[in-house]
Amino acid sequence: MTTAATPAPPPGPEASDPVALGWMTGFPPPPDKAITYADGSFRAFPQLRWSWSHVRQIVPTVNVWRGTGGPSPLPRAEQDLDALPVTTMGGEATTFARALVDTYADGIVVLHRGRIVFERYFGALKPHQPHIGMSVTKSFTGTLAGILVADGLIDPAAPVTAYVPELARSAFGDATVRQVMDMTTGLAYSEIYTDPSSDIFALRRANGMAPPLPGVPQPSLLEYLTTIAKQGEHDRVFAYKTVNTDVLAWVMRRASGLSLSELLSTRIWQPMGAEEDAHYTVDRLGIESGGGGLNTTTRDLARFGEVMRGGGSFNGRRLFPTSVVEAITCGGDPAKFAPAGYATLPGWSYRTQWWVSHDPHGAYMARGVHGQSLYIDPKAEVVIARYASHPAAGNVANDPITLPAFRAVAMALMG
Amino acid sequence: MTTAATPAPPPGPEASDPVALGWMTGFPPPPDKAITYADGSFRAFPQLRWSWSHVRQIVPTVNVWRGTGGPSPLPRAEQDLDALPVTTMGGEATTFARALVDTYADGIVVLHRGRIVFERYFGALKPHQPHIGMSVTKSFTGTLAGILVADGLIDPAAPVTAYVPELARSAFGDATVRQVMDMTTGLAYSEIYTDPSSDIFALRRANGMAPPLPGVPQPSLLEYLTTIAKQGEHDRVFAYKTVNTDVLAWVMRRASGLSLSELLSTRIWQPMGAEEDAHYTVDRLGIESGGGGLNTTTRDLARFGEVMRGGGSFNGRRLFPTSVVEAITCGGDPAKFAPAGYATLPGWSYRTQWWVSHDPHGAYMARGVHGQSLYIDPKAEVVIARYASHPAAGNVANDPITLPAFRAVAMALMG
Numbered sequence: 064m065t066t067a068a069t070p071a072p073p074p075g076p077e078a079s080d081p082v083a084l085g086w087m088t089g090f091p092p093p094p095d096k097a098i099t100y101a102d103g104s105f106r107a108f109p110q111l112r113w114s115w116s117h118v119r120q121i122v123p124t125v126n127v128w129r130g131t132g133g134p135s136p137l138p139r140a141e142q143d144l145d146a147l148p149v150t151t152m153g154g155e156a157t158t159f160a161r162a163l164v165d166t167y168a169d170g171i172v173v174l175h176r177g178r179i180v181f182e183r184y185f186g187a188l189k190p191h192q193p194h195i196g197m198s199v200t201k202s203f204t205g206t207l208a209g210i211l212v213a214d215g216l217i218d219p220a221a222p223v224t225a226y227v228p229e230l231a232r233s234a235f236g237d238a239t240v241r242q243v244m245d246m247t248t249g250l251a252y253s254e255i256y257t258d259p260s261s262d263i264f265a266l267r268r269a270n271g272m273a274p275p276l277p278g279v280p281q282p283s284l285l286e287y288l289t290t291i292a293k294q295g296e297h298d299r300v301f302a303y304k305t306v307n308t309d310v311l312a313w314v315m316r317r318a319s320g321l322s323l324s325e326l327l328s329t330r331i332w333q334p335m336g337a338e339e340d341a342h343y344t345v346d347r348l349g350i351e352s353g354g355g356g357l358n359t360t361t362r363d364l365a366r367f368g369e370v371m372r373g374g375g376s377f378n379g380r381r382l383f384p385t386s387v388v389e390a391i392t393c394g395g396d397p398a399k400f401a402p403a404g405y406a407t408l409p410g411w412s413y414r415t416q417w418w419v420s421h422d423p424h425g426a427y428m429a430r431g432v433h434g435q436s437l438y439i440d441p442k443a444e445v446v447i448a449r450y451a452s453h454p455a456a457g458n459v460a461n462d463p464i465t466l467p468a469f470r471a472v473a474m475a476l477m478g
Numbered sequence: 479m480t481t482a483a484t485p486a487p488p489p490g491p492e493a494s495d496p497v498a499l500g501w502m503t504g505f506p507p508p509p510d511k512a513i514t515y516a517d518g519s520f521r522a523f524p525q526l527r528w529s530w531s532h533v534r535q536i537v538p539t540v541n542v543w544r545g546t547g548g549p550s551p552l553p554r555a556e557q558d559l560d561a562l563p564v565t566t567m568g569g570e571a572t573t574f575a576r577a578l579v580d581t582y583a584d585g586i587v588v589l590h591r592g593r594i595v596f597e598r599y600f601g602a603l604k605p606h607q608p609h610i611g612m613s614v615t616k617s618f619t620g621t622l623a624g625i626l627v628a629d630g631l632i633d634p635a636a637p638v639t640a641y642v643p644e645l646a647r648s649a650f651g652d653a654t655v656r657q658v659m660d661m662t663t664g665l666a667y668s669e670i671y672t673d674p675s676s677d678i679f680a681l682r683r684a685n686g687m688a689p690p691l692p693g694v695p696q697p698s699l700l701e702y703l704t705t706i707a708k709q710g711e712h713d714r715v716f717a718y719k720t721v722n723t724d725v726l727a728w729v730m731r732r733a734s735g736l737s738l739s740e741l742l743s744t745r746i747w748q749p750m751g752a753e754e755d756a757h758y759t760v761d762r763l764g765i766e767s768g769g770g771g772l773n774t775t776t777r778d779l780a781r782f783g784e785v786m787r788g789g790g791s792f793n794g795r796r797l798f799p800t801s802v803v804e805a806i807t808c809g810g811d812p813a814k815f816a817p818a819g820y821a822t823l824p825g826w827s828y829r830t831q832w833w834v835s836h837d838p839h840g841a842y843m844a845r846g847v848h849g850q851s852l853y854i855d856p857k858a859e860v861v862i863a864r865y866a867s868h869p870a871a872g873n874v875a876n877d878p879i880t881l882p883a884f885r886a887v888a889m890a891l892m893g
Contacts, residue, residue: 090731091700285506316505
């Protein structure tokens with residue numbers, strides 16, 4: 064009779080502080096402080112507390128140029144939110160400052176009516192440094208898709224194959240653009256971060272965020288998308304599968320003739336007056352990961368949130384029509400979302416790569432694994448950008464603290 | 479009896495134009511337009527005409543932050559230099575415009591008294607886009623070393639091992655910092671770009687600019703430096719070997735506690751008001767290639783030339799003492815340089831990682847393979863920054879056009 068060893072819990076926020084642990088310090092870093100791509104340590108915990116702020120040192124990237132102008136102003140009206148009381152979903156009393164630490168925050172910027180009311184950095188992140196957005200990337204892709212719809216370059220009702228004929232024999236062969244935008248396709252593709260045999264790991268090898276398996280031909284990202292088979296029916300239920308976003312980005316490139324980095328630079332990054340360049344991770348052919356590879360500063364993520372809150376206008380400039388935002392905030396069908404069983408997101412829906420709460424404030428979010436989040440509360444006139452390096456990939460682990468904390472901030476700022 | 483096939487000459491500048499050839503266009507690029515890291519195509523000609531402007535899409539990089547200020551002004555006083563007559567070293571009559579094309583220029587910025595008098599871009603390069611400097615990188619490393627000498631953090635007369643004990647059993651075990659600065663070490667290390675067995679290719683695998691050999695343990699860049707054995711004596715002759723620069727950069731990191739990217743950002747990039755961030759390629763442990771991995775825009779390279787021409791001052795701001803520049807422009811010992819046999823550089827010397835002409839104008843250069851160059855003519859008050867993608871690595875192939883062209887520009891601007 065054997066006793067299964069209980070895995071030790073991951074080190075807590077203070078014990079995993081990447082600066083205190085000295086990752087990648089020393090010339091060269093000693094073996095026990097080294098983080099590399101080839102051995103996969105860059106995505107292990109606690110190493111990822113360093114890696115998520117240093118992705119471009121680990122994999123190739125493409126720049127998202129901010130243009131030649133100065134950064135758009137973000138006026139400051141700082142408030143002390145540290146002691147703000149927060150009650151977690153489990154009913155525990157905490158504070159906003161403690162909530163940030165307990166969700167392994169790397170950086171946070173809170174805007175109220177376009178002014179910075181709160182800004183903090185932790186761990187390995189600095190204000191000017193880009194942090195990986197993980198699936199927050201998807202909401203940028205979705206918004207850019209909406210812009211191309213408004214341009215008349217993409218018809219959401221059209222079949223995906225009208226833009227990308229190579230997908231004809233895949234699961235996407237009979238899907239519409241709207242279905243991939245809203246992730247209501249039926250795909251034989253699993254995205255379970257705790258199961259090493261899950262298809263998400265094959266996607267990572269294809270998009271360059273994991274090394275190829277030795278001796279096995281490695282498809283590029285777009286080649287990999289053509290191999291996804293159908294399972295079930297389209298348009299029945301929401302099923303969160305990153306390959307939808309990468310298909311959407313493929314449609315966008317074909318419709319516009321531009322790469323994702325060119326689209327983001329010209330349609331959002333330059334006109335919104337980003338403070339720093341952003342960058343995407345790329346596969347071996349230079350194709351951006353539209354599902355998870357965008358890196359931005361925390362402040363620029365907040366600026367993008369403010370663009371959305373402003374209905375496509377920011378800093379006195381219109382970037383895109385209000386209809387683009389309205390087509391997102393209207394939300395998807397909660398009945399299609401409910402079967403996915405997100406315990407922390409009751410009544411929510413997914414629309415054009417955004418998570419929509421349908422709450423009385425009309426809040427909606429961009430969300431990425433390990434706690435990446437952009438929270439927009441239109442009624443409270445609040446935008447919260449938070450990058451993090453939580454040990455758990457799935458946000459169900461941090462939502463019970465994060466969502467009440469964000470709501471508490473919004474309520475406090477509404478006054 | 480067999481007849482050796484004569485290899486076809488590489489395509490000329492127009493026939494190799496990377497935009498016309500459509501490298502990396504299409505989503506995804508078709509196989510005959512693809513350029514990848516793994517297959518080495520990124521450094522083949524004519525592919526490198528695209529690659530040298532897109533290095534960060536091919537390998538991991540670390541950012542050199544430009545800081546929060548606006549770019550320093552570079553006033554314009556443009557002159558038409560296209561038709562300027564140039565006589566090549568071979569005695570052929572050409573023009574400056576033709577000389578640029580014939581040396582496969584990607585970008586050029588000519589400054590006279592700090593004003594842009596001429597600026598052009600070709601091929602795959604754009605004004606805001608960084609291009610790899612190759613060994614132009616070394617002159618940045620050397621200048622930063624000079625700054626640390628002025629700081630009192632590095633003693634050029636000290637043994638290298640005073641800073642890096644790990645080098646004790648290598649060729650550098652009995653070398654001084656001055657010897658590695660001036661490349662007068664005696665090393666069993668060859669740098670012959672046309673010989674695939676040359677040690678330069680082992681250095682590339684170590685610094686990440688070539689994939690590791692399958693099944694062979696791959697040392698990191700700093701590990702590789704400890705393996706270089708001695709050959710001959712130190713301090714006798716100049717011998718151009720990139721590992722000296724990487725050893726110098728290692729000394730600098732140990733002396734300052736800062737990475738090369740942090741040193742360049744804080745000591746030069748931020749105070750000079752660079753227009754764009756720069757970046758270094760890094761090895762698998764995040765260590766920058768101080769011998770060849772720096773990428774900058776052409777304009778920012780020109781700005782750095784103007785900092786040097788100004789004796790460490792630029793845009794009304796002192797970046798470092800004039801003594802740092804003087805310790806470079808004084809030059810090395812031409813008698814130690816002559817045996818190296820550079821036919822196009824008679825009477826020159828090498829000092830602190832710069833090439834010094836000892837001509838009546840006191841001209842000196844940063845030089846990198848495939849035509850990268852920063853030419854500073856103090857008497858003519860001229861700085862020329864030129865990035866290129868010449869088919870030949872060695873500059874002996876383009877010097878016969880380049881050097882007369884640069885001198886003709888300087889003479890014309892002196893008036």
